[in-house]
Amino acid sequence: MVWIAFAIVLGIDIAYLLLIGAQQPYPPDAFTVPFVAAFLVLMAGMLGLSLLNSATIVRLRPALRAGAAGGLLVIGVLALFSIGLPLMVAGALATGAAVRSLTGRRRTAVMSEVIAAVLVLVFLVSGFEVTERLIVCPPTGSSGGGGPGFVLGGYHWECVDGQLYMHSGFCNSGSGTVDSNWNVTTICH
Numbered sequence: 001m002v003w004i005a006f007a008i009v010l011g012i013d014i015a016y017l018l019l020i021g022a023q024q025p026y027p028p029d030a031f032t033v034p035f036v037a038a039f040l041v042l043m044a045g046m047l048g049l050s051l052l053n054s055a056t057i058v059r060l061r062p063a064l065r066a067g068a069a070g071g072l073l074v075i076g077v078l079a080l081f082s083i084g085l086p087l088m089v090a091g092a093l094a095t096g097a098a099v100r101s102l103t104g105r106r107r108t109a110v111m112s113e114v115i116a117a118v119l120v121l122v123f124l125v126s127g128f129e130v131t132e133r134l135i136v137c138p139p140t141g142s143s144g145g146g147g148p149g150f151v152l153g154g155y156h157w158e159c160v161d162g163q164l165y166m167h168s169g170f171c172n173s174g175s176g177t178v179d180s181n182w183n184v185t186t187i188c189h
Contacts, residue, residue: 001100002065005093006047009072012083012090013040025138028145028159031131039075039124040087043068047094050101062101062109063116069094070117071124125150137164146170 020033027033049057050064057064072091076084102109132147137159146156154170 001093001097002047002051005068005072005090005097006044006051008086008090008093009040009044009047012086013037013044016040016083028135028137028143028157029132029147030136031134032128035127035131036075036079039071039127043071043075043090043120050097060112062098062105063112065094065098065101066113067116067120069098071120074121074124133166135159135164135166137162 017033017037046064046068050061050068069091072087072094074091076086076088076091078084079087098113102113129149129151132149133155135145135157137143139162142158142160144156144158146154148154148170153168156167156170158165
């Protein structure tokens with residue numbers, strides 16, 4: 001099960017990078033894509049590492065597999081309309097492997113699985129919170145957007161001639177103005 005999950009995650013990561021690389025121009029939240037790709041490499045690394053037979057790895061095997069399972073299932077749900085379905089399959093396989101690796105183990109192994117899954121999810125949510133707010137503005141022109149945030153709440157942003165203006169909260173309605181360079185800026189109400 002672990003080999004299949006490992007192969008799925010690596011294959012999806014490569015396909016994701018090729019798909020995103022073919023799309024131009026890069027989105028303003030350009031750091032989210034590398035974060036997701038690196039997160040998938042981390043999940044594949046945890047699964048691959050759990051296949052080794054050293055004494056230390058055998059003790060950590062349940063935690064490695066459970067951490068990868070939790071991360072893959074959650075990112076699979078978040079990305080369900082793009083790369084999510086195969087990631088959920090890989091997460092289900094990793095979950096089965098994590099449960100099977102508990103055979104004959106104590107409660108500490110179960111606790112290590114829970115702790116590993118929680119730590120991976122904290123890392124995933126923190127990564128999204130940070131990378132979605134690292135906006136790259138184009139040198140000229142104007143653009144804007146926003147997002148809900150997982151923990152810190154909603155936000156919206158504007159780029160005007162390479163200058164970023166970040167605001168907390170949602171922009172549900174607003175009015176536009178045009179500056180002397182014919183750039184449109186939005187004022188939220």
